[in-house]
Amino acid sequence: MERREQLVSVAFGLFYRYGVHAIGINRVIAESGVAKKTLYNHFPSKEALVAATVEYRDRQFSSWIEGRTQLAPDGQSAILALFDALDDWFNEREKLIHPFHGCYFINVSAEFSDLNHPVHQQCASHKRSMLGLISGYISQIFSDEKTVVTLSEAVATLKEGATVQAHVMGDLKAAVKAKAIAEELLKARFADHATAVLL
Amino acid sequence: MERREQLVSVAFGLFYRYGVHAIGINRVIAESGVAKKTLYNHFPSKEALVAATVEYRDRQFSSWIEGRTQLAPDGQSAILALFDALDDWFNEREKLIHPFHGCYFINVSAEFSDLNHPVHQQCASHKRSMLGLISGYISQIFSDEKTVVTLSEAVATLKEGATVQAHVMGDLKAAVKAKAIAEELLKARFADHATAVLL
DNA sequence: GTCAATGTAGACAGATCGGTCTCCTTCGTT
């Protein structure tokens, strides 16, 4: 079990830094100090190793984001905390989740572009659970189902957009900017709901 | 000159579909019907070919987006037309710019993750020029420099976020949703400016 | 000590990688 985790951790680091297809399994074993036979004892193929890295990152990233958001006093604070967490990630103030090379799930989807590919589906699944997390916080603020859905998706869109801008353009303030927009969208709906109550 | 364009076009199609490192130059020459010697006559290396595909896509995508937005009667219509264009692209109603496999510049940045890599910088440059296009339309609406910058970046963030959601999650309505948020942000600033005038 | 589980180093195999180079062909210009 120890060796398996080590392989996944090292492979993730290399794939995240250089891309899945740019790194061969010989590099993974060289840097992990694990024998090739052991690698193939644990994983039937390179692709299985890739899938394991996606799952590893999913758990790592999700638990980190939850840790940064779930102690917030209310739904709005949680959403803003999400963008604060992104800001720390983009600016590499956070050592728990690896130096920033963009979003692993976006990157892996680029290399496994077919929507039906199992690895791509793993990435989609991660995105859906992030949307679910956001939706949970938004529904602490608003009870109107339509508002919850619309706003959750907007926040998720801003999150993904900011991540791309941070990575592709090197915009270190992308999260701060996206946070301001998210806050604006939230406040606009407070106003809407206040109006509805008054009428 | 004819052979060069053919190589770039075919290489782009393959790299966009499967990823740069997943496709070797032998596949490119096999599918383009161009001899290997000819390829190396035109490009000193695979990386130079990759760079040429990024430039090719930059021109293709930018001219397409401009074509879809510059005839709009005003800045707001142009921004909304941008999202309509994205919608057609995600839903493959547009044959001029290749079937949808996410954003080539995001995908290539994933494989050339180092911000200092020339190919990565080409992708960043494309994103900056898209931001410039958006900024041009927004400045047709608002003269306040701060509003132009803030709103342009918000629109660009929504554009990137929607693209990721369309690709990773297969969300075919991502552009429509992002458009609604962009419209909301625009209208909120009309209200702001109307208030300023009244005061 | 014995045995099974786990792991090691690395040879091996067929395939492909990016890039170099030989020999030849075609075409346009002089």
Added chain:
DNA sequence: AACGAAGGAGACCGATCTGTCTACATTGAC
């Protein structure tokens, strides 16, 4: 016809790819 530019087929090279397998070592349980 001669020449140079452009291009073709594909052999060749050293390296690496993914995956298989041999011979051996270590460790923990019995």
